[in-house]
Amino acid sequence: MAEHRLTFPATEEDIRKLRAGDLVTVDGHIIGIRDRTQIRIFDQGQEPPLDLSGAFLLHTAPNVRRLGPGKYEPLCIGTTTSARMVRFTEPLGERYGVRAICGKGGLPDEAIEPMRKHGMVYFAIVGGAAALETTQIEEIEEVAWEDLMPECLWKFRVKDFGPLWVGIDSHGGSLFHDVQEAAQKRLEELVANL
Secondary structure, three states: OOEEEEEEOOOHHHHHOOOOOOEEEEEEEEEEEOHHHHHHHHHOOOOOOOOOOOOEEEEOOOEEEEEEOOEEEEEEOOOOEOHHHHHHHHHHHHHHOOOEEEEEOOOOHHHHHHHHHHOOEEEEEOOOOHHHHHHOEEEEEEEEOHHHOOOOEEEEEEEEEEEEEEEEOOOOOEHHHHHHHHHHHHHHHHHHOO
């Protein structure tokens, strides 16, 4: 396991250096996104008003306080389950050059090949860490599609965001598979010793 510090937006070259199980801390910008936002982009054919090239996408519908037109204060920025959004992985990489997706619970195996092909990673984050994540968000710089509140597009400026683990890398490696295989092997050993 290696440790990395990345600034987003990132390049494919940056992402190809990461391997499943590596630890990553992030600076720069993260784009908050969720189901309704991606449905608008891919099912309803509307181009996103924020640049997703090289982006880190966080599956979230944050709790915020409105300060004025287009200005919000983060109250609690947590993650939501990623698996139900797996169908968007391929077009996010192919059409928009997204480099990282982060949420909770991992992504199903069908995300592995698109991530390999398009130079993307899935970052795993500790569940229940919303209070910590919120302190790592310096500012909500931009909000788009406010009619989808709280499932808008959010542009967060972050510092020391993490720790994150590379759950799926851009080489076909999966921390989720590694853990599952180790658990299965251990279970077989335990059963054999009964």
